[in-house]
Amino acid sequence: MKLPTHFISCDWGTTNFRLRLVTTDNLEILAEQTVGEGVKALFLARPDSSSAERERYLATYLAERIRALPGAAEHPVVISGMASSNIGLRELPYATLPLTLDHPDLEWEALTLPDNRPAVLISGVRDALDVMRGEETQALGLAGGLAGYDRGVLLLPGTHSKHLQYETGAFTAFTTYLTGELFALLTEHSLLRQAICKPPGGAFRAEAFQEGVRAAVDQGLTARLFTVRARQLLSHSDPTDNFFFLSGLLIGDELRSLHRPGSQVFLAAGEPFLTLYRLALEEIVGLACIHCFSEPALDAALLAGQRTMLAAYVNG
């Protein structure tokens, strides 16, 4: 069957909500609406409702938001993120790995919104020890960039970074790292905060950052964390340098498992993550093994993944 000419992309996370009207073939964005309120706030507003009541409430909320999107017409909506979790629109089971990219077998369900609009709700993915919701759709949209390689790791840095193992046409495993969250906890709440100052502008201290990366690669994060404080006590180091030294320690520790001969790493990140992760990867896997997605490919990744799932819905 033919794909519709347009679809509405819904990125419904824990703490944010974004709708975009998209031209299906070139993924051009014709209209956009962002609300700083995700499923969590809506769930907390009615914590005692049954799952059926919550689905009605969130489906009505979604239909109303779409009505306010110029040009939404009767186009279908494709929904990814925490909307399929136990605090979202409808809880769906996780898809299990491997995720074959030729025939993407993500879990999804067809719904009809109160305005009779067709909707596709995409579920998350699990493996034995980990879960994700949202990143799997983005990864699916980036799959084209990995197609020419036998194996590698796709990195999606962030507050909770994801490493997806790619092997002969499929994502086979993944790991979540709390790197960004640990950085915030340590700089705001730990003893180390006394030795750290966040730079006021966009100042970047590459040398201190790389020093942190090398320290983590050599000895691991936990054996070197206190060094941040000791640098201040022993050599009166610049607190801004320490900010980047700690960032290097955390990112270096996250990436050290990638230090394998011939490991290919695919990095999908906007700034500031792109600069930091690329620099750290240069230390760990070397320039020749790093592949960065272009900005347009990265921007379109979620939409491309949603289009793939829209096709699965239309054909299946």
Added chain:
Amino acid sequence: MKLPTHFISCDWGTTNFRLRLVTTDNLEILAEQTVGEGVKALFLARPDSSSAERERYLATYLAERIRALPGAAEHPVVISGMASSNIGLRELPYATLPLTLDHPDLEWEALTLPDNRPAVLISGVRDALDVMRGEETQALGLAGGLAGYDRGVLLLPGTHSKHLQYETGAFTAFTTYLTGELFALLTEHSLLRQAICKPPGGAFRAEAFQEGVRAAVDQGLTARLFTVRARQLLSHSDPTDNFFFLSGLLIGDELRSLHRPGSQVFLAAGEPFLTLYRLALEEIVGLACIHCFSEPALDAALLAGQRTMLAAYVNG
């Protein structure tokens, strides 16, 4: 020269202050006084004073506290901990490693308090990347227990755990781990806290703890941290189990570097650390390589170390 029959032990940390009147030969404690206010509070009360003013102020404070200790007479006082830091009584340079145990070359300085009482102020120790103040005196007091061994590691667990490398009669290097602080940050402030419940009583879940230790040994802390949350989402794990699983992850990660053939580990800890660290060490180095200090030896460690420094003062 002969040691005095008694001395006053002063353990002056960042957030606490403890005086004990001690019989020198058997380290019997004849009187004790504890104040929940360390150098930090005293420093913050007069942040703008010069170092000479601060020394006068803290020396007077110390002399007054000693006057309130029954039987203090004219016995000398030996002071260890943060009192020798830049917010303490007098800032002393750090001693550098190796610390030979036959002739302990800790840095110390003789002072005279306002009541004309002789005082010995013990400094901290540094190596290239780390610092400690207080633990070095405790380690010195434990040195007798290591004397029969060629090499090993002395563990002093706590909010900031210390690992001291011991080799043929000397401490040669050490590393600080923020294990206890990280545990508090993660259970109180991170996303993981949703999956964790601190047990109300003294309940201990050895199996979940050991599972955490093994996970850290196999893959490292950061690759398995999110597992705490995933366990809840995927298998509705008991939040109390998760409390101990996280504790196992953190302690297992701290100790994994000890996994070397024939590594001898000397553990000096009270409860709850003794149980946790011993169990983790059983997984990592095996029962035959773990040496735990007896409770009396552990209790007397700081006093024994201070007595050694008192002897250095009397003879030096």
